Amino acid sequence: GQNIDQPTEMTATEGAIVQINCTYQTSGFNGLFWYQQHAGEAPTFLSYNVLDGLEEKGRFSSFLSRSKGYSYLLLKELQMKDSASYLCAVGDSNYQLIWGAGTKLIIKP
Amino acid sequence: GAVVSQHPSWVICKSGTSVKIECRSLDFQATTMFWYRQFPKQSLMLMATSNEGSKATYEQGVEKDKFLINHASLTLSTLTVTSAHPEDSSFYICSARDWGRGDYNEQFFGPGTRLTVL
Numbered sequence: 001g002q003n004i005d006q007p008t009e010m011t012a013t014e015g016a017i018v019q020i021n022c023t024y025q026t027s028g029f030n031g032l033f034w035y036q037q038h039a040g041e042a043p044t045f046l047s048y049n050v051l052d053g054l055e056e057k058g059r060f061s062s063f064l065s066r067s068k069g070y071s072y073l074l075l076k077e078l079q080m081k082d083s084a085s086y087l088c089a090v091g092d093s094n095y096q097l098i099w100g101a102g103t104k105l106i107i108k109p
Numbered sequence: 110g111a112v113v114s115q116h117p118s119w120v121i122c123k124s125g126t127s128v129k130i131e132c133r134s135l136d137f138q139a140t141t142m143f144w145y146r147q148f149p150k151q152s153l154m155l156m157a158t159s160n161e162g163s164k165a166t167y168e169q170g171v172e173k174d175k176f177l178i179n180h181a182s183l184t185l186s187t188l189t190v191t192s193a194h195p196e197d198s199s200f201y202i203c204s205a206r207d208w209g210r211g212d213y214n215e216q217f218f219g220p221g222t223r224l225t226v227l
Contacts (some may be wrong), residue, residue: 033215042202042218043153051160086150095206097216101152 002026004100005087011033011106012078020086020103028093034062034073035087037102043087045077050102083107113205115219122193123227129189130222138183140144143216144176147200158204159183176226193226200224 003025024032031050034044043089049055049064049071061074075082088100112135122128132142140161145153156169157178165178178190186205190197200223204216 025127040200040221040223042221045215047213050204096155096158099153 002092002098003090004090004098006084006086006100006103008107009104012075013107014077014078014080014107014109017074018078018105020075020088020105022042022073022100023072024069024071024088024090024100025041026090026092026098029066030093030095032062032064032071033091033097034060034070034071035089037085037087039084046086057067058103078107080107081108111172111207113139113203113217115203115217115222117222118220119223120227121225124183124194125192127189127191130201130203130224131186132186132188132205132219133204134184134207134217137205137207139186139207140183141206142177142180142186143204143206144186144188145156145202145204147202147221153202154197156188182190191226195226198224198226 004102006022016059033048036046037043047062049062054063059076064071085102085104089097092098110126113135116131146156147153155168156171157165159165159178159180161180161183175191180186180201181223200221204218204220207215
């Protein structure tokens with residue numbers, strides 16, 4: 001079957017760094033996406049990885065290892081507004097997105 | 110670019126009535142749109158994939174006669190919740206894929222519609 005695993009909840013301190021991991025097992029692979037979702041709002045796109053390695057975009061970076069079926073989202077210089085759920089999603093062989101359950105990130109002052 | 114709108118943003122209706130939710134791609138043509146449902150504190154659940162000009166493909170466990178999807182144009186898909194009941198109360202989100210934007214299958218999300226059935 002197809003499966004995306006990520007931690008349910010994480011807590012971090014304002015100004016610190018946090019890494020949210022995602023492991024996946026899917027039928028085919030057409031890229032891995034990270035989305036941010038604030039409570040009561042729709043998801044917004046953060047990053048896309050299709051090749052191994054690190055993609056950096058400002059305070060956010062995303063890493064992919066296809067051989068390990070593993071990705072992480074790295075958030076630096078955390079701000080209170082980063083408190084949200086972070087969703088990992090993988091495009092399968094049919095270009096459908098398989099979604100993880102999301103990681104709720106709580107930022108404390 | 111790549112803006113998706115939904116209407117209405119929220120709706121309250123009586124049990125037994127039908128509710129139509131519209132999803133529009135404002136600045137691109139979306140041959141494929143997706144309808145998701147999200148219950149509180151849960152992740153997105155794909156309900157169906159809507160392809161312009163053809164019947165929608167429903168996920169297992171989603172009643173196609175209850176959740177009617179129409180994708181009559183390249184910029185509009187509608188979801189109609191027929192004979193809504195309180196258990197249908199949820200956050201309904203659509204997304205659209207723009208095949209013309211590069212070579213990856215990013216989905217652009219609408220703002221969502223919160224449905225409350227009394």
